[in-house]
Amino acid sequence: MNKSTSSNMPEQIMKNSLSSENQSPVVSETSNSKEPENVRDRSNVHLTRWQILDATAICLHDYGYEGTTVRRIASKLGCAVGSVYRYFKDKRELLIAVTQRRFEPVANHVERGIDLDKAFEMYLRFATDEPEMYQLMYWLSSTDRTNNKGTLLPEVIQRIVNGWANQFGSRKSAEQVWVLLHGHLMLGVSCEDIIHQIDGMLATSPQAVG
Secondary structure, three states, rough: OOOOOOOOOOOOOOOOOOOOOOOOOOOOOOOOOOHHHHHHHOOOOOOOHHHHHHHHHHHHHHHHHHOHHHHHHHHHHHHEEEEEEEOOOOOOHHHHHHHHHHHHHHHHHHHHHOOHHHHHHHHHHHHHHHHHHHHHHHHHHHOOOOOOOOOOOOOHHHHHHHHHHHHOOOOOHHHHHHHHHHHHHHHOOOOOHHHHHHHHHHHHOOOOOO
C-alpha cells in the first residue's frame, strides 16, 4: 500500500502552520492551566463525547488548526477545561477523533458487507464535502510518532480497507481501491470519474469479488 500522505497541512485549517516537520504540530495544553473567568467552576456541566467533538469541529472551521485549543473548545461548551480532558487526553486526540468520525458510517457499512457502490459514494461524498478535514485526518496520522502498527493510515480508514479485503477476498485489491480513491481525490479527479475507474478496475481484476 502506498503509505505516503501529504506533509502539508490543509491551508484553511492550518493557519499559521509550523514550518518544520520536526516540530510538533500540537501545542500541548494542560488542564491545570489558568482558565478564563467564563469557564471556571463549571466542572459539573454534563457533556457527552459527541458534544465535545461538535464544538471542536466548529472551532476548526472558525479558527483553524492553531486557533483551535482545548480552552477555546471548553469556552464554547461553557465548561471547565478539565471536563474536556475527561474524554480526550490532548488536542491531538481530539482532532484525530473529530476528523475520523465522519468516516465511521462508511466503516460500519463496509464491515457489514453491504453494497460496495454505496460505500464508495459515501467515502467520496464525505471527503469532498469537507476536503480540509479529510486532508487533516491523513496529516495527523502521517505525523503520529507513537504509531507502531506499521501503517500511516487513519484507524477508521484501516477499518474500511480491512472490510473491503474481506469482501473482495483479496487484501491487494482492497489496497488498490483505496490508493485509487485517495490518490485521485488528491489530484482533483471528479467523483464520477473515480467511480468509473474503480468499476473498471474491479471488473478486470481476477481477485476482486462482490
